[in-house]
Amino acid sequence: MTDTQAIVFDLYGTLYDVHSVAQQCDASFPGQGMRISEMWRQKQLEYTWLRSLMGRYVSFEQATHDALVYTCRHLNFELDEATCATLCDAYLNLSPYPEVPATLQRLNNLGLPLAILSNGSVFSIDSVVKNSGLQTHFANLLSVEPVVVFKPDPRVYTLACEALGLSSHQILFVSSNSWDAAGARHFGFKVCWVNRRNNAFDELGATPHVIVSGLDELPALIGTAQV
């Protein structure tokens, strides 16, 4: 398993902290920021899965908007249009995890092409990456838009093979979302799960090849028996 030719990262929750929106949520709903952010993220994921299954794709921005609307209705919080727009915009300005910039540079120095494969729209991915100044590190920013379905549908993972001209086993896929890591493993990628919070891995019939507690552990693993 030492023939890794490229590294493909998930974006939301892996390179970027989705809960960096909690601060803006807290400004609009004092004391409720993390509660809103957590339910919002959970519903956002559910809506991507459910709309994929129903064959009713909408953009990630729309699913994110809908999930926020539901969350505020569920919690009985009044959400006016301006606040809704402000909070949804926060998803375009997520913060990378602290170790990410230096890690990407170290991986660039190893000479492997890096890519992002994300549920986000082309616009969302571009915005998040450019707003954080990390765009020079990536050879490809890949959105689910061309296949109008979300992860973990295998058509999404195929996009990375096509864009990079590689077989699935030549790609190391890196995700913090264990359901995404499981889907990627079923697809055929080599898989690294980033387990920052010492969570249990989802029971979906597939396990990652390697587990790290932060992305800074990744460069030393490249070229080892694991990856």
Add this chain to the structure above:
Amino acid sequence: MTDTQAIVFDLYGTLYDVHSVAQQCDASFPGQGMRISEMWRQKQLEYTWLRSLMGRYVSFEQATHDALVYTCRHLNFELDEATCATLCDAYLNLSPYPEVPATLQRLNNLGLPLAILSNGSVFSIDSVVKNSGLQTHFANLLSVEPVVVFKPDPRVYTLACEALGLSSHQILFVSSNSWDAAGARHFGFKVCWVNRRNNAFDELGATPHVIVSGLDELPALIGTAQV
């Protein structure tokens, strides 16, 4: 919209209370019954959606088992095999909601065929319905097994049309799960959402035709402008 020719019910959470397993959970993990039951149910649903998207169907029993294993690992509860088997068996002995038996009888008296369309396997559905003594009320017990995918994939809803020989608009589909009600509405059923807990309806681009707070409200609605 008064041409309803049959009523098709969701099973888990609609006719039967999934949290009737909380008592058995509490016997094994004192004081934690409802906490386990709620996370178990959430994960069970997630696993049906994720496995459907990954094209990695397993039976509902297997997904239920896997969700319990994850839940106990996540909560750091030791789950031995005997306890696991006991708790999974509890899903075959769910209690119907209190109003269900009398409501089914009243609907039978109206002469409309009644059916169940469920994520459960043939074995699970048969077990739950027979163990509660309600099997005589139903013309059809329909499992997702033939299409090896879970709700809200439209192939599941198609099973009801095929089994009953009816068009989607001739069927009233009844579910407490708002994502299921939304999927059924996108499919083309007439839809009744059973909202027992005054929840918000999921933001999935579809709304139910009618909302009730318990199934006992349903017989009076049959033949009205709503259903």
